Amino acid sequence: MNLNLDGKTAIVTGGSKGIGKGIARSLAGEGCNLSICARHIDELEETAEELEKLGVQVLVVEADLTKETDIQNVVNRTVDKFGTIDILVNNAGTVGEPGTIEEVSVQEWRDLFELNLFAVVSITKKVLPVMLKQNWGRIINISSENGTQPYPDMIHYSASKGALDNFSKGLSKQYAEQGILVNTVSPAFIETPLVDEMMQQAAEEQGITKEEAVKQFLSNKRPNIELGRPGKIEEVGPIVAFLASDKASFINGSDYRVDGGSVASI
DSSP: OOOOOOOOOOEEEETTTTTHHHHHHHHHHTTTTEEEEEEEEHOOOOOOOHHHHTTTOEHHHHHHHSSHHHHHHHHHHHHHHSOOOOOOEEEOOOOOOOTTTTTHHHHHHHHHHIIHHHHHHHHHHHHHHHHHHTTTEEEEEEEGGGGTTTTTTTTOOOOOOOOHHHHHHHHTSSSGGGGGGEEEEEEEOOHHHHHHHHHHHHHHHHHHOHHHHHHHHHTTTTTTTTTOOOBOHHHHHHHHHHHTTTTTTOOOSSSEEEEEESSSOO
């Protein structure tokens, strides 16, 4: 499907690896110029080289999105290079250390919300004036199954994603008449470098293979993933690219689950 995104400009936060990199690749494949930001410049530059082979321009911006000055720098440099911002994909986030309410400190809650929610609010506030000038924009927030189906050992992460879902829905009601649509994509147990690391650690702790650790996790923690496997990075990006296009011009305030059925509710 031709999504007619040639020449559009997209910011993808956390775009150097994992799901963010996959999203950037899908957008680049549709002709989007990209501004990708993350904390590690070497990873950004390596990803940019890969994306540029798809025939698009790529700007890399080293940024810590918990810092207002870094967020402003991302927006300023993107506009300076490309003239505008058409698409904002808020992908950067953190899971934090697992733990129950008794085990996770209030400061850990604050630190996690700072990136998972407040950084999204901040960069969105800075991008909106650019989109309003052109009466067109797409904001796609990357949430998680946890936002709908919280887990007790990830209570702070789940709460932050629930807040992000709520923010996305509220924002979708504010600017639709000005051509700015807001949607959410919620993956679950995607085979990212972070998940691979977690599965490898679990395997080593129990003296089993990583494949056995994955099967154990699916059985014990994610029994509703009927496909019986983790999702793949390349299974997330195409949904984001679709929502960024005019093919999705009547989709607003929706949450698209890419979770293999993990969320048990309707």
